[in-house]
Amino acid sequence: MSASPCHPIVYIRGYAGTQAEVEDTVADPYMGFNIGSTKLRQRWTGEIDRHIFESPLIRLMKEHGYMDAFRGGAEFGPGEVAPARSVWIYRYYEQVSEQLGSGERPEMETYALGLGEFLQKVRDRVAGDDPRARARFRVHLVAHSMGGLIARSYLQKYIDEFDDPVRVDKVFTYGTPHRGIDLRLIGNIPRLFGWNNADNFNVERMREYLGLDAGEPVNSLGGRFPPKRFFCLIGTDSRDYEVVKGLAALAVGPMSDGLVRIRNAYVEGAPRAMVHRAHSGHFGLVNSEEGYQNLTRFLFGDLRVEGDLEAGAITLPPAVRRAKEEGARIRASYHVEVVVSVRGHPWDLHRRTVAEQSAIFRPYDRWVKEGRPVRLFSLYPARWARVAGTRSLGFCLDLRILVPEYEVEGRLFRREYYAGGHLLREKFNLELDPDRPGRLRWGLDSRTPNRATRSIEAQTLPDGTRRFRIPVSQRSRPGFEGALVLRVGPWNEGPA
Numbered sequence: 001m002s003a004s005p006c007h008p009i010v011y012i013r014g015y016a017g018t019q020a021e022v023e024d025t026v027a028d029p030y031m032g033f034n035i036g037s038t039k040l041r042q043r044w045t046g047e048i049d050r051h052i053f054e055s056p057l058i059r060l061m062k063e064h065g066y067m068d069a070f071r072g073g074a075e076f077g078p079g080e081v082a083p084a085r086s087v088w089i090y091r092y093y094e095q096v097s098e099q100l101g102s103g104e105r106p107e108m109e110t111y112a113l114g115l116g117e118f119l120q121k122v123r124d125r126v127a128g129d130d131p132r133a134r135a136r137f138r139v140h141l142v143a144h145s146m147g148g149l150i151a152r153s154y155l156q157k158y159i160d161e162f163d164d165p166v167r168v169d170k171v172f173t174y175g176t177p178h179r180g181i182d183l184r185l186i187g188n189i190p191r192l193f194g195w196n197n198a199d200n201f202n203v204e205r206m207r208e209y210l211g212l213d214a215g216e217p218v219n220s221l222g223g224r225f226p227p228k229r230f231f232c233l234i235g236t237d238s239r240d241y242e243v244v245k246g247l248a249a250l251a252v253g254p255m256s257d258g259l260v261r262i263r264n265a266y267v268e269g270a271p272r273a274m275v276h277r278a279h280s281g282h283f284g285l286v287n288s289e290e291g292y293q294n295l296t297r298f299l300f301g302d303l304r305v306e307g308d309l310e311a312g313a314i315t316l317p318p319a320v321r322r323a324k325e326e327g328a329r330i331r332a333s334y335h336v337e338v339v340v341s342v343r344g345h346p347w348d349l350h351r352r353t354v355a356e357q358s359a360i361f362r363p364y365d366r367w368v369k370e371g372r373p374v375r376l377f378s379l380y381p382a383r384w385a386r387v388a389g390t391r392s393l394g395f396c397l398d399l400r401i402l403v404p405e406y407e408v409e410g411r412l413f414r415r416e417y418y419a420g421g422h423l424l425r426e427k428f429n430l431e432l433d434p435d436r437p438g439r440l441r442w443g444l445d446s447r448t449p450n451r452a453t454r455s456i457e458a459q460t461l462p463d464g465t466r467r468f469r470i471p472v473s474q475r476s477r478p479g480f481e482g483a484l485v486l487r488v489g490p491w492n493e494g495p496a
Contacts, residue, residue, distance in 0.1 A: 006064065006300065007138045007169050008122055010088045012115070014145025014175075014280070017196055019098065026097045029070060031089050032144070033057045037287045040347075053289050056142075057087060064300065069125075082125040090118050092150070105197050108209040112153035119166035138169035140299055144286050145260070145279065146200060148176025149210075152267075156224040157211030171230045172295050174285040175257050177201050178219040178232065179264035184253045220268045227269035231298045231378075233291055234265040234274045236351075236358040240283035249278075255357045257285065262358060271298075271306075271378030273340075273350040274358050289347045297349075301380030302434050304491040307397065308373040309336065309472070311482045314364065314423065316406070317416040318477055323408050331407040334367065334423070336360040336400070338376045343394030343431075344387035350377045354402065373485065380491055383434055392431035392441065394452070399472075400425045401480055423480040424472065430486075437488060440468045458488070465489040 013031040016022045025031055033056055040051035053059075060066040066085045069075050076082040092111045095101035119139060127133035141151045151171055159165045180188050181201040191202045199205050203218045212222055221227055234257070241249040241258020249258035256262060257279040266272045275290040277283060285291045314334070316324065324330050337359050340350040352358045366372055381393035403421035406413040427445035431452045438460070441452040458466035468486040475481075 006066075006085045007140050008082075008084060008086050008088055008126055009060070009066065009140045009142055009299075010090055010115075010119065010122065012090045012092070012141065012143040012147030012150055014143075014147050015200070016093055016096075017198070019103075022093050022096050023099060025093050026091065026100050029089070030057055030068070030087075031091065031093075032286060033087070033089065033142075035287045037282050037284075039282045040289070051289065053287060053292070055287060056292050056295065059292055060087060060296075064296065069122075076125045078124070080125060081128060082122075084126055086126070088118075088122050090115055090147075090150075107197070108150065108153055108200050109158070111150045112158045112209065113161060115150055115154045116158055116162050116165065120162070123166050138167050141168055141171045142174075142295065143171070143176060144174045145176055148173035148178065149200065149206065152178075152221070153209045153211075156222050157209065159224075168225070169229070170299060171225070172233070172298055173231070173267075174233045174291055175235050175260050175265060175279045176232065177260045177264050178267050179203065180206060180218060181252070181259065182261055182264065183251050185251075217268055219264075219266065221270075227267060228271065228304075230267050230270040231294070232266040232270055232272040233285055233294055234262055234272055235260070235277045235279055235285045236262060236274050236356050237276045237278045237283060239278075240281065241278040242281050243279075273378065274352050275348065276351060276356050276358075290349065293342075293345075293347065294349055297380035297382050297385070300384070301382040301491050303381045303393065303432060303437070304489050305377075305379040305381060305432070306487045307340075307376040307379070308485045308487075309376055309399070309482060310371075310373045310485055311368045311480070313481045314368055315477050315479045315481075317413075319416055320406050320408060320413055321477070323413075328409050331364070331410075332404040333361060333363045334404055335402045336362065336374055336376075337398075337402070338400075339398040340377045340379060341396055341398075342381075342385065343390070343396070349379065349395075359402075376484075381432060381434070392433045394429070394431045396430065397428040397484070399428065399484070403478055421478075422474075423476075423478050424474045426472070426474075428470070428484065432488065437490075438466055440486065440488075442470060461487075463489075 011033045016025050036053050036055035038050055038052055040049040066087050069086050069088045092114055096105050123137050127137045143151050180203045182188050188203055189201045191199055191204055193199055206218050238249045238254050238256045238258040252259055259279040273294050277285045277288050335354050337353045339348050341348045352360055360374055362374055401423040403423055429443045429452045431441040438458045440456050442454055443452040456468055458468050460466055466488045470484040472484050473481045
């Protein structure tokens with residue numbers, strides 16, 4: 001069980017398009033947070049890998065001591081004391097229900113103000129009238145899809161509407177369209193497309209309810225909430241999104257979770273992870289092992305680890321190098337694949353690959369000439385997640401840089417190109433001891449498979465973060481020379 005600060009979790013579900021979906025939603029006490037899955041992934045053959053995932057709600061109860069907020073057919077009422085480790089459902093769609101509400105759809109601003117009022121109620125139930133408990137009170141917001149935009153609207157525009165607003169410790173979003181929803185043929189959803197408030201995903205409309213000026217990126221938090229405490233889980237599996245019999249995924253296209261494009265699913269400057277999951281359904285983000293593992297580590301982890309890849313030099317194939325020496329103009333961009341997993345478990349916390357249309361793409365000039373490192377991952381190791389019998393927090397990084405299709409004077413160079421070649425292909429095994437954060441053990445699978453046998457000492461930065469720099473080299477031609485840079489700092493020490 002996590003020993004980190006455990007605040008109440010408030011879950012905010014996503015968009016319900018039709019009235020039938022609204023009625024199904026309000027008939028569920030947990031609005032989907034209780035839905036599990038037995039389907040891990042669908043292979044290219046159509047065969048299903050079977051894996052029992054009970055649901056985020058049940059796992060939080062079993063593994064982290066949480067309980068739901070319902071008693072006697074209702075939520076905790078006035079005068080009842082709810083525990084800090086409690087899960088609450090913001091049931092904003094009840095007012096849209098024809099059976100429980102008016103049947104009318106309010107605007108996003110109403111949902112955001114309603115969230116603020118709901119958080120006040122949660123604080124009253126958990127902290128009561130104790131002024132010290134109320135001052136310390138925080139919540140975790142966990143949201144799917146449009147629910148993440150409701151959370152942002154509260155934090156960025158409407159929190160100041162309250163004399164004594166409830167503070168948010170962290171926000172975790174699954175598949176939220178932080179830069180709107182784009183369709184293949186028409187681009188961003190038009191402002192005039194107001195069917196059941198679908199224009200909530202139009203960027204100009206978003207700027208209104210997020211309180212952003214015209215010049216600000218729509219995925220900016222506008223300085224209203226720390227980006228480092230806002231995590232975005234991004235899906236990359238468009239094939240398994242089955243809403244409207246697959247027509248939605250067809251309209252949005254690849255490089256998406258079937259509804260939200262990868263490039264639209266993150267907040268500027270926030271940590272993020274990509275997993276091969278669809279927007280919702282049996283292969284969806286919320287009811288997945290990968291989603292749950294990222295959620296709990298972000299909420300309750302002990303360390304924050306950021307991994308960057310610096311490029312010192314990228315060597316060329318001999319014939320391309322000779323052409324460059326003779327004055328030819330060479331152009332190339334690079335795909336970087338990265339898969340992060342933790343010791344002892346079969347699932348990936350983060351994966352970006354060419355086959356899944358999610359690999360990192362970097363032009364040579366931006367990466368090498370300008371010296372801008374590539375952000376590979378953000379990870380939150382946790383003591384409570386250690387494999388039995390181990391002291392360290394172990395994880396691995398499978399890193400690959402593909403050989404590009406070089407352009408020589410505007411024409412593709414084919415003579416020495418074979419598809420699937422790599423400038424770099426290596427798996428790093430990494431171990432951190434939370435009680436000795438100044439040392440990292442590491443190893444390469446090419447030399448010591450599945451073992452970390454070397455040690456490296458950290459450089460301490462002015463902010464107290466520790467930096468580890470591991471040389472990375474594949475001296476073939478073409479090849480790569482650079483460094484894997486890890487920045488490690490404490491997590492969950494003190495309030496937001």
